[in-house]
Amino acid sequence: MRSTLESFAAPAPYRRASILLLLASFGLPIAIALLGGPDWLGFLTGAPAYLLLIVLTYRRLRDGALSGGWIALMVFAFNFGPSLDGPGPITFYLGNMLNLVPIILAWIVPANFGANPEPA
Numbered sequence: 001m002r003s004t005l006e007s008f009a010a011p012a013p014y015r016r017a018s019i020l021l022l023l024a025s026f027g028l029p030i031a032i033a034l035l036g037g038p039d040w041l042g043f044l045t046g047a048p049a050y051l052l053l054i055v056l057t058y059r060r061l062r063d064g065a066l067s068g069g070w071i072a073l074m075v076f077a078f079n080f081g082p083s084l085d086g087p088g089p090i091t092f093y094l095g096n097m098l099n100l101v102p103i104i105l106a107w108i109v110p111a112n113f114g115a116n117p118e119p120a
Helices: 002-007 011-034 039-063 068-075 094-108
Strands: 083-085 091-093
Touching (some): 011 039, 011 094, 039 068, 039 094, 068 094
Antiparallel strands (some): 083 091
16 A cells, blocks of 8 residues: 555656546535435545545655645635535535645645755
């Protein structure tokens, strides 16, 4: 399992995996809500994909020599700002975009970005 996680710590494989995991972690619960399924079923299908996304993002941030503390933005919910009513009981807030900041950082930071900075 460790070698699989390390292989996704490189930038290109991480980008592909994170897009798929984002679609699974948010798309499956939305699809279940549209079909009229129970809320707990949406949670059971989306949570494992989101947890795997958190783990892969942490590994990618560490590969880019960034702090793992960015993951806290993915863990906490920020329900503030304007809202958009989604299908069924789902509501999207502008503050929910903060959950994507670590993922975007992991997409753009090259490997060992902050490991050995050049002296001034």
